[in-house]
Amino acid sequence: MRIDAKGIHYRPLNKIIRIAAASGEKEFELDNVGGQRYIGTGLNDSIKITINGTPGNDLGAFMNGPKIIVNANAQDGIANTMNAGEIIVHGSVGDIIGYGMRGGKLYIKGDAGYRVGIHMKEYKKQVPIIIAGGTAGDFFGEYMAGGIMILLGLNGKSPLVGDYVGTGMHGGVIYIRGKVDPYHLGKEVSCLELGEEDMKLLGSYLKEYCEHFGFDFNEVVGGKFTKLVPLSHRPYGNLYVY
């Protein structure tokens, strides 16, 4: 189904998608998208939505299955509390993406904004993953409780990542391609060398990532990575204990 989204408010637009998906439509292509919010939000079906234009905030929030491809930059709040599915952005994204994300994949070709993956979490096989090809702002992985985040810095911009990386982190793992000045790190993370297991894990995700965006896999995976893990699973266990 192809929809010209020009001038349509987000409510009717999302309603059209919801109703068509419920009656078996599998593929959607949205043209002239201009800031409509909540596209793909709360959908459970295994559908594919291709977005041409700039989607609005909370793209794929609470999403549970669909695949979304954005052929532009995207805005704030992508994959908020997303449970399953895939979001592939052929551009950069705004702030607070992957907030409380609990499953699925979010692949970004360019830069990510502030507060990426705050309080991401995992449960058994439900492991969310965010990969960004460029740089990220402050509070990357703040209060992260689970899942995997990979930051690649492929566009050579500096700084690679902002301040307070992994502040309050107590689960999951962050891989950053390049050196991270300890000054940028939160107090609750430690910096480790990568082992064989890490390289295997990185390899599998990055292969898929590079295929989406046409990056050279060997070059990407050949970089020197830094691994960040939490020092403790309960960093504030004694905070209010007097």
Added chain:
Amino acid sequence: MKVDGIPSGCAISGMMSEDGRRIDGRVIIKSIACMHDRSNGLGGGFAAYGIYPKRKDQYAFHMMYDNIESKEATEEFFKDAFNVDKDEPIPTFRENGISNPPILWRYFLEVPENKLEFISERDYVMKTVMKVNSDIEGAFVASSGKNMGAFKGVGYPEDIGKFYKLEDYSAYIWTAHGRFPTNTPGWWGGAHPFTLLDWSVVHNGEISSYGINKRYLEMFGYRLELRTDTEVIAYLFDLLVRRHKFRTDRAIMALATPFWKDIDRMEPEQKKIAIAIRQVYGSTLLNGPFSIIIGHSNGMIGLNDRIKLRPMTAARKDDMLYMASEESAIREIAPDLDEVWSPRAGTAVIGTLRDVE
């Protein structure tokens, strides 16, 4: 009135031609309307620069009056304080659902020379603005700069724009605001932009340091009467840049001061300046979440708080500089951009009018 959900957050948008090309108001209305759902109908407004080229040397006062008495009292005061070259109603289109507007009137004013024996012209005008806002019941100055004006009120910004017939004005800088008031009342004087002389500010967020900033500004003769935190930003720019002659980047440093941890890592010369500014101008620090767009005669400045608690996207296309809460609001009026980026926290985006003496 339309009743939507409450996805919250104010909306701001700004556009500027650095070549000084003037563009009519329909474009900025289109941009701010794209973010309709960020506002709730309790405030919208615009600032426009370059709209009165035939009277560019006169102060253009846009006034709001609750009633005819406040208008008469103000006009009595103006007669004594200024040479009133022209006064007229601000043209409005009254059939689009904007309810209960105040009396909207504009004046083109010159300052008589005999008033300027002990005071500069702009200090004099600033004082008269403060006096009207504080002392004349029911009278508020919406704007008081030269060759610029503010058009604001209670309603969605796109409706306010039509109400003021902005298609009839052309400006080289437009800023716009859609309001979602949270802490202070939605009233005509409380809509953005807030202005003083040629400064204007539109703001998404809240200024938690309002009390400190207010007390500081009062020491320099500013009176804060508009019941909204944003007011302090306009006056702080006036104080720092116009009166204390700060360079723009230094004024930014005073408002969105670097953290001590970052000052510790600066080069010695830069460090000295940063420490001096924090020590002397500690009371101008804006705390709390904000993204703002400042307009003035020679340019436009976009700024976020120090940890980026409100959104801001900037973009360029040829001579145009754009800033908005959302990229879609820029793409709506300029689909093909040369460059688009998210400014970092506490780092200003500065547009400057070319060939300004």
